[in-house]
Amino acid sequence: MKPAHKQRGMTLVEMVISIVLISIAMTAVLTAFSTSMGRSSDPLWKNKSLKLAQLYLDEILSKKYDVSTPLGGVPATPVGAVSCNVSGPKAGSRASYNNVDDYNGINEKPQFVTGAALGAYDGYNVKVSVVCAGDDVGLATNNAKRITVTVTPPGQSPMPFSVYRSNF
Template identity: 45%
Template sequence: MRSTHNGATLVELVITIVIISVAIAGVVGAFSLIAGRSADPLNQARAVKLAQLYMDEILSQKYDDQTPQGGFPKYTGLCTIGAEGSEDRATFDDVDDYDGLSGAPSTATGAALSGYSGFSISIAVSCAGTEVGLPAAEAKRIDLDITAPGNQSFSFTAYRANF
């Protein structure tokens, strides 16, 4: 009489454990990749909202410090860039005052913006009339760079014409 034993051998158990380990490692790796990128769309949306906030503020200002309120008659001097004197953001009154503004996002009065920790902005303004088919002094280019958490970088550009 032969006796039959039901069950798995030690070799079969070791092979099963190895196969399950490899499968679990692959699944966990995929989940960690997905979880690491889940904040990307949120940061992109927040960067666009922040850019809109800054561009609306900048584009609502006068073309140049010498431009009268309302923009008429238009400024006919040379294109100048940079804040006049010791202005701070609360006293910026024309587009080129924003040149060189950088740091943590804030409101026009200098108060910190909630919900934007880890973000930073950098603004550059340049004379750029020839880029849009106008005389050099007739338009300014505003370049806004936003760095989000994780060193994601977003660049936005707008033009302000002298009208």
């Protein structure tokens, strides 16, 4: 008599266990993949927000510190002559703004200085705040202003960007 050969193959129980294990592994991989794909647009709107804030900050920082500051900023306006009563945005277009205080209170859709819309930023919003904050940087209160540009991308939370401008 010939010896019996062992049957080769998988049993039904082994097959079911394999299917369950592969299903669990695939679920974990696909969940991780879908999470990373869902966040792939985050760098895009963050980068656009940063560029928009930089556009506004460059414009604001190119202006005089105060109404009484001479062109070029030298000599510095005496501390007592600098006003810390920063009011709302100046009337008229941003093209007429001549000092950083004029920008306080801006709340607008992104636009060029001329008032033309920045088409690449549909749905974004920009707010500007200017406050005297010399104490924050170790100066007299009137000798530095904190300029905060807050950009709100569509469907996202606001992103504030701040710089200090000193009276020099």
